[in-house]
Amino acid sequence: MLVFLVTSFTFITLLCKSLSLQPLPSWAAEFILLPLWFWKDFSFLSSVRGQKKALSALVPLRMFQRRKTTCSSSEGAEMEPEMSVLDLPDLVLECILERLSPEGLCNMASVCSSLRERCLSDSLWERHLRQKWGGVIGPAAHREWQWHIAASNDSSFFDQTKQQSFIVSYLTRLLWPLSGMARSNSSKGDRKRNSPPVGSVMSWYLALESGRFWFPAQVFNRENGHVGFMLSCYDADVSYDPRNDTFQARYPPHGRRAGAIEKGVTWDRLRAPPVDTSPHYLHISLCLNELLPGDHIEIQWRRNKEFPYGWWYGVVGHLETCDRNEIYCRCHESDTVVLEFNQYSPGSRWRTKTISRAEHREEGNEGDGFYGGIRKLDSNREISAWRQHWPADMLE
Incomplete structure (x- = not known):
């Protein structure tokens, strides 16, 4: 044991004498001051081919000021001026900025006025x-x-x-x-x-x-499907709630009811209005002549003339006289179109509705409500949005 301690002490002593402390390079003091959040935004470059050279050039550069300094070595030779991130080719710099998050763009914009101007780009x-x-x-x-x-x-x-x-x-x-x-x-x-x-x-x-700006959008299953709003979509003014990543929806007055406000509306229950039609006006249907059995549609409906329209999901069905054989089906040649709302149980008065292709306007009465314009859904994304709000139980 004594021999081991003496040998170790001798080795450590020789090692310390052989090493001499060297001062840090001139750029290191500035580099260690760079905020960690700034370099985090460039971490993606390490995995992008063709950008490794740009990353290696960025690390040792002075990012907070663009100035050329010269200093003399012991022989009096002048050192080359240091580079800046602004010396990068425009295409490389633009590629970097395009990959930054909104917070990352804000961080980059705080570097200098030139980068600030770039980071404001529309x-x-x-x-x-x-x-x-x-x-x-x-x-x-x-x-x-x-x-x-x-x-x-x-x-x-x-x-x-x-x-x-x-x-x-x-x-x-x-x-x-x-x-x-x-x-x-x-x-x-x-x-x-x-x-x-x-x-x-x-x-x-x-x-x-x-969240300070209210904008028009549409909400699926108004008021969480309360009072018969299941599988419908109604217009509202909405604003974002950044505290819980949801929205507030402000609905217009419904007949004599005051406007309602719903909180906690999730992203999947919102959509941009698919047509530029006011909820108080009839949408002009341009798809009636092309509707076939099995097509997915949404139709305007309102309880009475004082209510605004909402959009309700349905599919095109077969006529009663059709045997539903695709080879012999001639439902598309008929002037009558059958609309099915399969979220309602068989026998419900809301289950089916027939309309005329040639003369369809607003149809209905105070008891069953009024059916308005029709949209054919050609997008799988739109159909999936409706299907994910399908009620757990059939409606009466």
């Missing part, structure tokens, strides 16, 4: 808008947004101190305004000047994400 934010919100916003929501920004003479919409969304507070704290102006005593005028342009795609994304 093309970058249109992709995020389409990916997250494309299924629930349509022409009606876009019109509502245009009316909103036309009526707003300033960006006070974005100047609230108590933001409801993580990304809004993130932008306010980190991106708007930028580094030098992001002081607690910055004036309201500075914050306003450095806010995203009100008419930009980024501002629209921000408005949707914050």
Whole structure:
């Protein structure tokens, strides 16, 4: 044991004497100050072929200022100027920005004014808008947004101190305004000047994400299917609730009933209005002559003339005189079309409805309600959206 200790002590002593502490390179001090969240956004590059060189170039570079420094070595030779992320080819830089999340774009925009301008690009934010919100916003929501920004003479919409969304507070704290102006005593005028342009795609994304913007959409199974709304879709004004990733739906008055508000509406219960028709007007049916048995449809229906229309799901059925043999079926040649609502039990007065191909307008009465325009569903995505809301039990 004594021999082992003496030998180990001698080895450690010799090793310490053979090593000398070297100062860190000049760029290391700046590199270790880079926030971890910034480099996290570029982690995807490690798995992308053809971008490894770009990643290796980014790591040691100075990211927060673009300046060329020179220093003399012991022999007096001048060192080459250090590179910046802005020295990357435009295509490479654009490829990097396209892969960043909204938070990542905000982080990148805080680097310098040049990158800030690039990160405000509508093309970058249109992709995020389409990916997250494309299924629930349509022409009606876009019109509502245009009316909103036309009526707003300033960006006070974005100047609230108590933001409801993580990304809004993130932008306010980190991106708007930028580094030098992001002081607690910055004036309201500075914050306003450095806010995203009100008419930009980024501002629209921000408005949707914050939950402060109400936009028109349609909700499946209104009020969670309460009072006979199963397998229907009704118009409402909705706003996002970022705290629990759901929506609030504000329905218009139903007859003499006051408008209802439903909370906790999930993403799968929302859709953009498929047609640009007000719920108080009859949709013009353009598909009547092409309807065949087995086609999936949705039809307008309302309880009485004071109610707005909702859309209800059904399929095209066979006439009573048809033996349902596909070879001999001639239902498509008849002027009468049978609509089946199989969510209702056989014998229910809501189970079937016949309409005329040639003269179909609003049909019905105060007892059975009024049937309006028809849409043929050609998209499997639309059909699947209806089917996932199929009731567990047949309706009476």
